[in-house]
Amino acid sequence: MNNPYLWSIFYGYGIICSIFIDLLAVKIPKITGTIKIAFYVLAGYLIFLPFGWMMVIVGGTVGALCSLVFYFGTYMARKNAFFKYIFAICAPFILCIILNTDFTVKKDWREWKRNSSYIALFDYFHGEHAIPIYAEKGQTITFFR
Template sequence: MILTKLITHFFTKLAGAGFTLFVIFTFLLLQNDFDMYEFGESISSGFIWIVIYLYGVICSSLIDFLEWKIPRVNKGIKALLYMAAGYAFFLFNGFNVFTLIAGTIGALCSLLFYFGTYLSDRSKGTTFAFAIFVPLFFIIILNIDFTEKKQWHEVSEDSSFTATFQYFDGKHDIPITVQAGQTITISIEFVNRNGGGYGYSVVNHKDKLVGMTEVNEGVMKFTASDTDVYRVVVKGDDLQGGVKVNWKITDPN
């Protein structure tokens, strides 16, 4: 009996988290004008998932404990406690304009969490939908590459990569093997014919960003701490034009 109640309680909290996730991610999808690549990038932030599923579940459980211990905690007070928990997360760095805005958003998200648990208490179907199927759906989305390329033409050589395209929305990886201790200097030049967005980054095999030193505009370098296949990731946002990447690897003196 106790185990059943604990499992039910846990799934109710997961449903609250899933409902919050659903509302936030739906807003992000609309904000990105249904651009699936941008949407996938938006929901890939581990911060959102940790706050909702770890901080949210813990705070919601503590509030339930207070409600159990203090009979005077009614639904109105409970809602205020959820809002306070949403604010509290952003107040650790002091009170300022940023924490006020972020805290307000956090309070609204906390109320979404509360409403999600309320819906879950009233329907097993809602519980399973938001506790299991909603997060599973977004996890699947995270593992799909929505990059779109049109008339993409590329040329790869030992120390350069060139691509021209009619349309580029997403990312393209350029792998470069660098030995430990070697220094690689990378220059990147985009051709932008339509005012689209673009950018780039360098990551290791664990998809961790590599810290680089700026040499000149569009020219960066770093020294490899480990032998690895590093990836120059070029990104386009509804971009028309091209990109050229050159690199030079030098051995340690």
């Protein structure tokens, strides 16, 4: 989630899909708003096809929701020029803030570091806590849960 490279790929994919869907709507006048929404949802799912069905279900649902937000933004941008610039600047800015926010939750976290051991006890943990481990070739590292 916090890889800016992946987000730039998804964002670029969204822009390319939007352009393609808009060109399709111009070439085929029978494409209505409902069909455009279906294309956006489909585009949200398609990018995850190479990664297997589980990613299609989970990632595709998130992708479809994001594509609907993207469609809503482009729709509102046509109605209001001020919204167009606010959306174009704020959407990537909000994504950057979310990507750089740490949502880790630790309750009653206690840790002890020694020369050859690290112990952490906690009542609740959700997120990430990096623990540097230094080892040389030939040494054994053992983990216990």
